[in-house]
Amino acid sequence: MTPRPASTVPPGLPGLARFSHVRGDWHYLDNGAELSAHGIRPVGTVLAVHGNPTWSYLWRDLLETATDRAIEAAAAVGEYPDGVQGAWRVVAVDQLEMGLSARTGRHRTLADRVADLSALTADLDLEGPVVTLGHDWGGVVSLGWAVDHPDRLAGVVLLNTAVHQPDDAAIPAPLRLALARGVHRWGTRTTRAFLETTLGLARPRLARDVADAYRLPYRAADDRAGIEQFVADIPASPEHVSRPELDRIADGVRRLDVPALLLWGARDPVFSDRYLDDLVHRLPRASVHRFEDAGHLIAEDVDYAPTVLRWLGSAVSGDDARADAFTGPGGPSTSGMTPTRASSPDTASASGSTAAGVPAFRPMWAGLDERAADPASRTEPAVLDLTTTGAGRRVSWQALDRQVRRIAAGLHEIGVRRGDRVSLLVRPGPTLTALVYACLRIGAVVVVADAGLGVRGLTRAQRGAWPQYLLGETTALAAARTMGWPGVRIAVDPLDPVRRRVLGVEHELIDVARTGEGVDLPPEPGPDDDAAVLFTSGSTGPAKGVLYTHRRLSALRDALATHFAVGPETGLVTGFAPFALLGPALGTRSVTPDMDVSAPRTLTARAVADAVKAADARMVFLSPAGILHVVDTADRLTAVDREALGRVQTFLSTGAPISAELLEAARSLMPAAEAHTPYGMTECLLVTDITLDGIHEVADAPDAGVCVGRPVGAGRVLVSALDDDGAATGTPSDAPGVLGEVLVSAPHLKERYDRRWLTDVAAERDTPAGHWHRTGDVGHLDDAGRLWIEGRLAHVLTTPAGPLAPVGPEQAVERADGVRRAAVVGVGPTGVQQAVAVVEPVPGAGSARPGRAPERLDAAVRAVSSVPLAAVLLAPEMPTDVRHNSKIDRARLADWAAGILAGGRVTLP
Secondary structure, three states: OOOEOOOOOOOOOOOOHHHEEEEOOEEEEEOHHHHHHOOOOOOEEEEEEOOOOOOHHHHHHHHHHHHHHHHHHHHHHOOOOHHHOOOEEEEEEOOOOOOOOOEOOOOOOHHHHHHHHHHHHHHOOOOOOEEEEEEOHHHHHHHHHHHHOOOOEEEEEEEOOOOOOOOOOOOOHHHHHHHOOOOHHHHHHHOOHHHHHHHOOOOOOOOHHHHHHHHHHHOOOHHHHHHHHHHHOOOOOOOOOOHHHHHHHHHHHOOOOOOEEEEEEOOOOOOOHHHHHHHHHHOOOEEEEEEOOOOOOHHHHOOHHHHHHHHHHHHHOOOHHHHHHHHOOOOOOOOOOOOOOOOOHHHHHHOOOOHHHOOOOOOOOHHHHHHHHOOOOOOOEEEEEOOHHHOOEEEEHHHHHHHHHHHHHHHHHOOOOOOOEEEEEOOOOHHHHHHHHHHHHHOOEEEEOOHHHHHHHHHHHHHHHOOOEEEEOHHHHHHHHHHOOOOEEEEOOOOOHHHHHHOOEEEEHHHHHHHOOOOOOOOOOOOOOEEEEEEOOOOOOOOOEEEEEHHHHHHHHHHHHHHOOOOOOOOEEEOOHHHOOOHHHHOOOEEEOOOOOOOHHHOOHHHHHHHHHHHOOOEEEEOHHHHHHHHHOHHHOOHHHHHHHOOOOEEEEOOOOOOHHHHHHHHHHOOOOEEEOOEEEOOEEEEEEOEHHHHHHOOOOOOOOEEEEEEOOOOEEEEEEEOOOOOEOOOOEOOOOOOEEEEEEOOOOOOEEOOEHHHHHHHOOOOOOOOOEEEEEEEEEOOOOOEEEEEEHHHOEEEOOEEEOOHHHHHHHOOOOOEEEEEEEEEOOOOOOEEEEEEEEOOOOOOOOOEEOOHHHHHHHHHHOOOOOOEEEEOOOOOEOOOOOOOEOHHHHHHHHHHHHOOOOOOOO
16 A cells, blocks of 8 residues: 555534644644633643544544633633633544554554554653543553553543453454454455444434545545554454453553543444443443443444533542533533532441441341341241242241351352342342342342333343343343343253253352352451442333442331331331342341232232231331222222231332322221331432321322422432423522422432443532432422422423423312323423323223313313313323333323324324
C-alpha cells in the first residue's frame, strides 16, 4: 500500500474543524486551544481512544459538550478564576492506520498501539490528571496507557470493551466470523462489510450524515488496512502474539486505585455482560450503568457525554458545585444530580454502629444460630412447606442449621467465594431458605428474581446481574440452557446423567451438601459487604436489581421485629414471597401456604387456614391479590378453619394499595387480628405502616389518596413538590398538604441499584444529607405526619388546572354502582391533558365489552367523579403487574384510551 500522511477534518463535519489537529503521523481532536482562548484553565485531560472500525468522530459529543458548557460557565461569571474550575480538556486520538491519522504500512500489535499512544502523549506534554476513555479495542489501548502511567492517572472510563478473554470461552461469534479464512481480508479491507456491519449495530439506525462521517476515512481498500490489522490482532488464542500484552494490561488493571466509570450497552453482540462482569471485578471502585436498550455503539445510542461530565465532576474533581456548572440545568437526565452516597454518618449510626448506644451489628443468620443451639427449641419446626411441590415438609431448627452449614461449606469447597453472585431459581420453601442463609453465611451475593417476570424478564435480570453460579430446579435449568443464562449450573433436583449433560449441570445440590459435611466455614462477611440483589416487579419498567448489604438486610429484620413485636413464638404465614425468607432471621417459624407463589391470586382461604394450623401462627403476611382471592373463597372454610384463623393476632397486607373494604373483609376472617397495611417497595421493603383502625380514623378526612400511615422505626419521609409540568422540582420537606414525589430514608433502605449508576444518581438527586431514595410515588403528608399515596410520578396528569394525581379521582369513580376498579389516565399533550376514566365492572353488572362505557354506567361514573372527565371507557379486566397482580398499568391504559378516542380499533387493553 502507498503510505499516506495524516490530515485534518475536511469541510462538511460541523463543529469538528475547530478541534482538528495533526502532529506527525497523528490526527487528533483537542479542545485545549479553544478553552485557552476563553481564559479557561482545565482541571485535567480526558484521553479518548476509539476502537475498530471507528475514529475520533466517535467522541464529538463529548468534545462539543465539554467545551460549550465550559464557555457558558465562564461567561456566566464574566471570567474563570481559580475558584470556579471544572472544565476538562478532551484529546481524542485517531489510532495510527485509522481515521485521519497516517497510513504508514506498518503492522501494529496491541503492544505497539499502547507504545504509540504513550509516545504521542509525551510529545503533547500531556501531564496529569488524566482520565482515560475508551471503547471497543480502544478501551484496551487506553487501559494500557493507564497501567503504564499511574502517576498521571486520575480515573478510567470505559464503554463496551473487553480486557480479558477466558481460555475456556470462545471469542464472540461476530469476531470469529471476521477472522475466518476467506472472510478476514475480504470483509475488513477488500469490502466495507466489517465497517457497515458495525455501523448497523447502532440503536436506533444512524442518520445518513453520521454514517457517512464514519465512512469518511475508509473509502478505499488501502484506507481500510488498519481495520484488517486490528481484527487480525485480536488475541483469539493463548498463543497469539498480542496475548501477553493483553494479559499484562488485564493484570495491571487490578492495581489501578482510581475511580472508574463503566457505561455498557446491554444489547452488544460482541462484548456481552461477561466482559462487564470481568471489568467490575478488576475495578471494584467502578460506578456502573447498563443501558438496557443500547448496543455496541453505545456512544451513538445514548447521550453519554453529560453522564461522563457528571461523573468527572463528582468522582474525579470531587466538587459537586463545579460539576453542576458543566452538567447544567435543563440538560439531559443527569442534570442537577448529586453523586450516590454509599454511606454517611447518619446511615452508619442508624444501621448498627456501636456508637451512641446503638446496638452492634447482628448478622441475618444469628437468629437461626441461637434457635439451633437452644436445646429446648432446636427440634421444633423452623420452616414448613405446604405448597403442592413440598406438601407437608417440616424442617426443624437443628436440621435447618445443619443443612445451612453443610451447603455453605460445600459451596465454598466448589469455589464460591465472598462477593461471588449466586442466582437462586428455586420456589420458596425449606430448600430456598437453606440456600439463602448458606450463601449469606459465606459472603456470596444472593440474586433473586421473581418467576413472575417471565422468561424474557428473567433473562434480562440474569444477564444484568451476571451471577457466577446458578442454582435451580429442573425447569429453571432448562430455561437457563435455552436462553444462555450465565453461571456455573447447580441442580437442586437429582438428575440422571443424560439430563445433567443436556442441561449443562456441573454439580448437584445433594453432592455439594455432602462435600461440606464436617468442613469448617470460612470467615463471616462484614456488615458492609454486598449481600443480595433483589429484582423489582417490573410494573413500572424493566425490573431493576436492588442491592442490599448485610447491614441493611439486618436493619430490615430489626425494623420488622420491633415494629410488629415478632418473637420466637409468633409464627409466620408468608403468602408474600419477599417476606417468606425472614422467619429464620427473626428466630420464628414460618410456613408457605399451598399456592403458586409467583401468582398470589392462587391463594385460597382454606390454604391460609391450613398454614395457620400447621405453624400455630399468630402473624399472616399476604399480598392484596392474594387477599382478594382469600375473601372470595371464604365460603369454603370449615368451623375448624375459622377457629384457627381466629387465633391470628397480626395480619399484614403488603406489596400494593388495598381498600379499607377489602381489608375489613379479610379481618372478618381473622377477627382477633390487628390488620396492618404497610407501605414499601423493593428498595425499602418497610417505609410506613397503618392499621385498619387507623384507616377508619381518617375515613372522613378531606385528603385524596390512600393513607399509608407514619414512618416505621428510624425511617423518614419527605415530599418534593410538583411543578406545572408534573416534575418533582420542589425542595424536599415535611410540610403538610403538598402534592409531590415521596422521598424515603431508613437504615434498611437499599444500598444502591445494581449496575445502574445513573438510576442511583436520579434516586438521590436534590436530597438532604444522608441516604435517601426518590420513590417515584406521589402523595402528600397530612397535619399528623401521615403519608397519603396518590399514584406514580409517571402517571400524573398535567391538566390546564395543574398536576393531577390519579388515585383520588379513581377512589371517587369506584363509588359508582357497578364499578369494581377504576383508573384515571391523561390523554393529550403535556399541560393540556384531559382526564379519562377507565372502569372495570363488577362481575354480572351488565355489558363487559371493551370500549366506551354504556350510557347508564357513564352517567353513574360522571355523577360521582371529583374531576371533569373527557370520556368513560370500559375494560373487562384491568392490566396489572406480574408480581402482585394488583398494581394497575396506567401507562398501558393511557395508550389504549388514546387509541380508542382517536378513532382506532377497539381492543382489550
